[in-house]
Amino acid sequence: MRKLLRRARSKADHTWFLAVREWPVLVSALGVLLGAITILPSAVGVVISVIALLLGTATFVRDLRNLRKRWSSHEFSLIAAPFPHEQIPPPAAYPEAGYSYLPNRGTALLSDEIDRALRERTFAVRVADEPYRLPPVLRATAPHVLPIRARGRLLFNGPVVGLRTDPLPGDGETELQLHKARFFDFQCSNELCAMRITNRETGEDFDPRRRLLTDASGRARTLAASVLSDVVGISTLAITTDGRLLLVSQSDRNTASPLLLAPSGSGSLEPRDLVDSDGKARRTLTDVVRTGMERELCEETGLHPDTIASTELTGFARWMERGAKPEFFGVTELSVSSEEIRGTGPRGAERLYSSDVTVLEIDLEALGTELAAGTAVLDAPSLPPMIRDVGSLPLLLAIRAAARHRTA
Structure with a gap:
């Protein structure tokens, strides 16, 4: 029923x-x-x-x-090729930024300087008065794009939160702007960048990756210049008191990483993460993102909030194949051992998208040393074979951020 x-x-x-x-x-x-x-x-x-x-x-x-x-007169088809990161430079505003392409997972835009700023700076947040609205060009394609995206999947038009300001390094406190959106807005804007639209009569192609993700100079757009919903992705790695890492297996109904291993808690920022238990607005990016990470962690693993000792932000990326959407990563220290959480599993609606919880041993310090020496994350000897074989892009990026943070 x-x-x-x-x-x-x-x-x-x-x-x-x-x-x-x-x-x-x-x-x-x-x-x-x-x-x-x-x-x-x-x-x-x-x-x-x-x-x-x-x-x-x-x-x-x-x-x-x-x-x-x-x-x-139009043909919609999915783009199998990865994001053309060799042809599209990162935004000029991103310091020392570069792309990381992980075969069969995706392409991420990374900046160690931005990761450092997240840990050292205070970013205030403000929610826009008006919710996100699809611009005319995207609104026109939405009635056709959504059925393609929804084919064979259960999609719900739930409330989500997008980011309109880039968390760049600098001095003092900086205010980032968030906006409320709906999940279908994300499907018809960011996820449109995984499709190619061809006019059958003229043969003209509309490549959203070129038209929507690049600026006049041919560089990738900043979040401030984007017209997409840019829903905020959040992922955290939960570590038990005996040093074990919790991972979640995604079901075949998951839209982003079906049948792959995901972080302990992974999903999208929601409006309920913007306020505390008294209904007062959370004022910093760290508080908002940490709240969302811990909520997703409890929903996907079945852990009680009382088992969470602390959560720390470790990194930021933009997932290029998904419309360059922003992704934040963190590490959550638990107050229980791996034995005490044996038998936990996803709750409620999360059972549709997550199947079970796996406990794995990983040496983040050794991995961080290998990454600092220039080794790619998939080539690092300390990376467990299971993660190398079936780890999703958010999981690999979260592990990279956590390992580099441990050895920073």
Whole structure:
């Protein structure tokens, strides 16, 4: 019964999202329905109602044809190739930034200077008064993009939080702007960058990676210059008192890293992470992101909040294949051993996307030493083979950030 309810909710979210953007068709359909209902058993009423019904039907058929024609001349296809990081330089504002391409996982934009700033600076946060709205070019493609993204998956249009300011190094306190959005906005903006749109009549291609992720100089756009929802990804590594790392296996329904190992807690920042238990706004990026990480950790592992001793931010990246979305990483120290948490598992709706919890031994200090010597994370001898084989991009990036932080 619970699965049926979740499927019904996913379908309702999908239908409502499309209906809001194609309301003229619904109005035409309503006209047809009212015309049929108002046919009365009187000569005048019948004539008027039949005329209204015919006009409504003609309008409805025209709108359906226009809707079908709008997309029949375009072909949407998924891009299998990785982000062209060799052709698109990082943003000029990112100090000493570079790309890290991990085969079969993805491409990340990294900056050790930004990671250091996250640990040493205070970033205040402010939530924009207006929620994120899809710009016209993305709003036009949304009714076709969403069904492709949702095919074979359960997607819910839940509330999420995006980032509109880059956490750059500097002096003093800096204010970052967040904005509220919906998950389908993310699917129709950032996730659109994994697709290519081709006009069948002209052969013209619309490559979102080039059109939406680069500026006039050909460099990758900063978050401040982006028109996408840029939903904030959050991932943390939970370490037990006996030094074991908790990992979560993703199910085949997960949209980002199906059937791969994920961090102990991994997901998206949500509006509830912006306020404390008294409803007061959290004022710093560290507090907001740490709250989201610990929430995801408890949801995906089944741990109680009382088992969390502390959480520290360790790094930042942008996942290029997913529209260069921002990702924050952290490490959570637990107050329990690996034996005490045996048998834990995902809670509630997380069971759809996470299957079980794995405990693994890892030497972050040794890994950090290898990374500092210039070894790539996938080539590092200290990286456990299981993580090398089936670790997701967020997991590998979180481990890299944690290892470098340990030896900084």
